[in-house]
Amino acid sequence: MTLTLRALLGACALGALATAAAAETTITVATVNNGDMVRMQGLMDDFYKQHPDIKVEWVTLEENVLRQKVTTDIATKGGQFDVLTIGTYEVPIWGKQGWLVPLDNLPASYDVDDILPKIRSGLTVDDHLYALPFYGESSFTMYRKDLMKKAGLEMPEKPTWAFIKKAAAAMTDKDAGIYGICLRGKAGWGENMAFLSAMDNSMGGSWFNMDWKPQFDTAPWKETLTTYLDLMNNYGPPGASSNGFNENLALFQQGKCGMWMDATVAASFVTNPKDSTVAKDVGFAMAPHKEGVDKNANWLWSWTLAIPAGTKKEEAAKTFIEWATSKEYTDLVASKEGWANVPPGTRTSLYNNPKYTEAAPFADLTLKSIDAADPKNPSVSKVPYTGVQFVAIPEFQAIGTAVGQQFSAALAGQMSADQALQSAQSLTEREMKKAGYIK
Known part of the structure; x- marks a missing residue:
């Protein structure tokens, strides 16, 4: 092989690597250090198999610190994060202010109508959904x-x-x-x-x-x-x-x-x-x-995943949050950790699933508690x-x-x-x- 041919092949290889690197998108996700979120970080191989062109960097913080960081970042348009873990308090306020990307036109496979009505209502402003619930709770x-x-x-x-x-x-x-x-x-x-x-x-x-x-x-x-x-x-x-x-x-x-x-x-x-x-x-x-x-x-709460308006990686961020809040992710956790340990409180189908209700002795009372909370009439x-x-x-x-x-x-x-x-x-x-x- 001549030096010229070697040089050409080497240049081609470098070019291919550069193209692959350019095609890969890295998103930064700010999240809370609760057990369900920590567990998700250990299951990312499933996401990478499906989406080898997206990589996720995690910023995992204690609850009070997370709230301070993401609030400061979004209010100042800092752009540190592509996905935010925020809750039922922030979503409607930030959505109304135009700080979040509306999550319209989700694929039929996501089954947005399966989200529990009380949880979905708290994440909706003017008929636009502004976050997807990772788990819901009372x-x-x-x-x-x-x-x-x-x-x-x-x-x-x-x-x-x-x-x-x-x-x-x-x-x-x-x-x-x-x-x-x-x-x-x-x-x-x-x-x-x-x-x-x-x-x-x-x-x-x-x-x-x-x-x-x-x-x-x-x-x-x-x-x-x-x-x-x-x-x-x-x-x-x-x-x-x-x-x-x-x-x-x-x-x-x-x-x-x-x-x-x-x-x-x-x-x-x-x-x-x-x-x-x-x-x-x-x-x-x-x-x-x-x-x-x-x-x-x-109370009534949902830890959700939302996308800040202005991110340059909106499509990759949307792909990630759809995966993390999907029925398929629930099935993945069930296969690895057992049905009792799947993220609760977000989907009607979960509470109609006998595999879950038999494995989780708390399922019925969780749903009763969510249904008993009334954000529109919190006081007597x-x-x-x-x-x-x-x-x-x-x-x-x-x-x-x-x-x-x-x-x-x-x-x-x-x-x-x-x-x-x-x-x-x-x-x-x-x-x-x-x-x-x-x-």
Whole structure:
């Protein structure tokens, strides 16, 4: 072979490599460090087999940090991410502002009509879908059946807060490192305030009245916060003001919690014997309510995948999110991890599938909890906003986190319940006046 021919062949090979590299699109996906998202990253070989021309780079962050990063990036048009993991709060607000790519004309095989109506409604603005749900959730009560039996109690399907307090006291054994109740304490509008806002609904309260006046100076919020602090100070784990979803999940899996009120998506993780030391002893009930109040302390949420407007990789991003939220992805997880561990709460077909309902003892109660949540009527009184565990206005992200910091400080013993409520009332009034809601 002559040098000239070798040079020509070498040039051709380099050209082919350059063409392949040019054809490959790399998208950056910002996501939360929850178990279902981490599991997806381990199943990417399936996606790459189908789409060898697309590569995915992950930015996996703790919930509060993720929200701050993606909000800053999209508001400033930073362009760091091609796919965002965002929730039911952000999607309609950002969609209305033109910050997200509308997901119209999905292929028939995707079966968009299979998405649960309550979940789909929260992701739709003016008949345009702006995100695809990776998993959907409400919240309910998870508890140790063995400890409940030992305490001589039986968990009702719809427990009251009075029963929860009684059970927490009976199940607590601090010498054995068992705490009767674990609840979110970490500050954040989507951390402790998700739980406390839903709890306040169940006490008959609300964030605002019809004139947008904050309600932290009313009886329901006082009952909410004092009941929460009483439960956590007497029957909760130490350092609870730092605990969010993942921290409480770990505590429950390790057998440290008698009861845990949190996201229904946790159910597969607390009943999986690979991860949970108490898997065979876990029972489920609806989120608690106050006797005489017809609202449970359960929320409605979906972690979704959305595409920021302005990305130069829209088609690749759309291909990825269709795969990650498809029926085929559900089947993939089922084949690798078992039906009980598939992402829940998004598709009607999943709850009509006997393979799932037989494998997942929590399936029926998850669907009941999702159906029981009413974002259009979150409180027993009439309110000017939608959203169960959040208020669907742009200002809520900052206000909710600031209020969450006051309540987390009260849990840490840095201020009293009355001081925290007074501070929450004044800072919320100030911000609502500044935003023009209150004249």
